Amino acid sequence: xxxxxxxxxxxxxxxxxxxxxxxxxxxxxxxxxxxxxxxxxxxxxxxxxxxxxxxxxxxxxxxxxxxxxxxxxxxxxxxxxxxxxxxxxxxxxxxxxxxxxxxxxxxxxxxxxxxxxxxxxxxxxxxxxxxxxxxxxxxxxxxxxxxxxxxxxxxxxx
Numbered sequence: 001x002x003x004x005x006x007x008x009x010x011x012x013x014x015x016x017x018x019x020x021x022x023x024x025x026x027x028x029x030x031x032x033x034x035x036x037x038x039x040x041x042x043x044x045x046x047x048x049x050x051x052x053x054x055x056x057x058x059x060x061x062x063x064x065x066x067x068x069x070x071x072x073x074x075x076x077x078x079x080x081x082x083x084x085x086x087x088x089x090x091x092x093x094x095x096x097x098x099x100x101x102x103x104x105x106x107x108x109x110x111x112x113x114x115x116x117x118x119x120x121x122x123x124x125x126x127x128x129x130x131x132x133x134x135x136x137x138x139x140x141x142x143x144x145x146x147x148x149x150x151x152x153x154x155x156x157x158x
Contacts, residue, residue, distance in 0.1 A: 049121065057120050060134050061113050067141035068109040072102045074148040081155040 075085065076098065085091040093101040113134075120131040 049118070053117060053120070057117060057131055057134065060131075060138050061117055063138050064113060064134070064141055065106070065109060067138070067145055068106060069102075070145055071141065071148065072105050074145065074152065078148060078151055078155070081152070083151065083155070 075083075075090075076094075079085060079094065085094055090101060090105065093104055116130055116134055116137075120129065120134065122130045124130060124133065
């Protein structure tokens with residue numbers, strides 16, 4: 001005989017669990033279906049993690065990585081034309097080994113982007129989420145590349 005109360009209890013029970021900081025879905029080991037946070041989330045202040053990332057977030061991450069590599073390339077060109085590195089940490093790396101500079105710069109950028117992407121739905125303040133911070137970083141890098149191109153143009157004219 002089927003127990004109708006047990007079926008109804010299971011049907012209406014909340015089976016959602018808290019996601020761990022790093023899980024197999026976020027790291028891409030296992031593909032899930034969740035692309036956005038739940039609509040009926042009772043606690044809007046709690047982080048909402050997803051299994052897959054939207055194309056906007058993925059394009060933003062790819063763009064930041066490309067611009068970071070371009071920044072390293074243009075920085076080395078500016079230094080070759082008499083410029084000066086203002087970031088003390090990067091200046092030490094450049095003096096030590098150029099390959100180490102590029103590798104560490106890209107690795108730090110990739111690690112930061114990994115953490116920001118995993119937490120892209122987390123609300124920072126009011127309506128601002130981490131993904132908005134990623135868009136600001138992309139805009140900042142694009143502005144920096146424009147400035148570096150301007151510096152290289154000035155160096156070429158001198």
